[in-house]
Amino acid sequence: MKKIIALLMTTMMMGTMVGCGSSSTKTEDKGTSSEKEYKVAMVTDTGGVNDQSFNQSSWEGLQSFEKNNKGAKSSYLESKQESDYATNLDKVVDGGNKLVWGIGFAMSDAITNSAKSNPDVSYAIVDNSYGDKTPANVTGVMFRAQEPSFMVGYVAAKTTKTNKVGFIGGIKGNIIDQFQYGYQAGVQYAAKELGKDITVDVQYAESFGDASKGKAIANKMFSSGCDIVFHAAGNVGVGVIEAAKEANKFAIGVDRDQAYLAPANVLTSALKLSSVAVENISKEAMSGNKIGGKTYTYGLKENAVGIPTENKNMDPAVYKATIAIQDKIKDGSIVPPFNEETFKAFGK
Missing domain, CATH: 3.40.50.2300 (Response regulator)
Structure with missing residues (x-):
């Protein structure tokens, strides 16, 4: 009888060990899955994400990017004051984002500094062009406003x-x-x-x-x-x-x-639909296309500016x-x- 009980206990222990091994495999699978994610984050200027303006439009572009591209993940951090720019950029880089957006020309210096410290991360900025001095891992986005x-x-x-x-x-x-x-x-x-x-x-x-x-x-x-x-x-x-x-x-x-x-x-x-530019350029980056070192310009010809089709007071x-x-x-x-x-x- 004791031999039978000992055999059962040994069998149960082996089953438990197999169970632990199975759980470990799932964790590794999750890790592999997360590597397939393409994480993009944006840092707002001091206007905040609900400014009813270009920060909000940019965030809508990232949300649309996530919705329309399998594996895409988006997030944002708000800047309450200019001193938050560098800190927030560090945070989103540490969060594993592969493309980091800065919203607004006021962030131009913070973006170049962060890009210099993190050459393996891609950056993009709305409303700023560095011209022929654009870093290789930075993309400028301008509009013919x-x-x-x-x-x-x-x-x-x-x-x-x-x-x-x-x-x-x-x-x-x-x-x-x-x-x-x-x-x-x-x-x-x-x-x-x-x-x-x-x-x-x-x-x-x-x-x-x-x-x-x-x-x-x-x-x-x-x-x-x-x-x-x-x-x-x-x-x-x-x-x-x-x-x-x-x-x-x-x-x-x-x-x-x-x-x-x-x-x-x-x-x-x-x-001035920054949402159009943010979504399009994020998609290009996710597809592996080279976006750094240059400036994209959007206007009427690109359907990124204009006036609403409905203007009931006009x-x-x-x-x-x-x-x-x-x-x-x-x-x-x-x-x-x-x-x-x-x-x-x-x-x-």
Whole structure:
């Protein structure tokens, strides 16, 4: 009897050992599976992931990338202040991400520093080009934001009743210049068609995150006679739209269709779909294509900028005329300015 019991115990122990071996094999399989994952992460600028603007649009692009590509995984980290950039980039690199996105030109230095320390990781940045100094493992992404800005400027001039409109920028720089001067040129172009003078009040919030500041500036513009204000200021623009709603005037949104923020008070939006670029370039990287060392530029021809197809507050005749302007930009008949110099030349 004792021999039988001993034999049974030996058999059970062997079974348990086999069970442990089986569990170990599954763990290894999981490890092999995780290696097939392509992890991509983005670090926001100080506007945050819910800025109703380009950070949010970029995150939507990564979510779409994950949804449409088997094995793709996406995540993000928010930066509350500029000092978070380097720390957050370190965190996503340590997390095993193969492609790391920095959202916004303010992250340009942090991206180059991180890329230099991690040559085996691919990086991409929205709204920045390093030109011929682009590191081999970094990709720049730029937009011809002057194109949709010209279009919404044209819309503003064709819609204004006071012949005075406004522009509120976040922080002055090459990127926001595209919006400002494209918009001013669009207003000027339509004013010439109409045979009237239309002025553009331009102010900067010196922030991309302070919605209350955007609201205060917009309130002053509306009280001084502007009936339409276009913003290119990230989360600051949420305040601009709130001011338009309270004053019963019009705001023009940016980056995404922002009509949902104030359906009766958003005239249209200058779309800059960073989601399109982020998804496309992430897919290229995952496919093994070389994306580093260069800059991708997106505009009307790439269907990455424009205005929404539905603009319930816009006169249909104005929309039709604006699409004709869009066609002229596409075929090169109109080349919207992107800075002060090209704006001055455009006006001649």
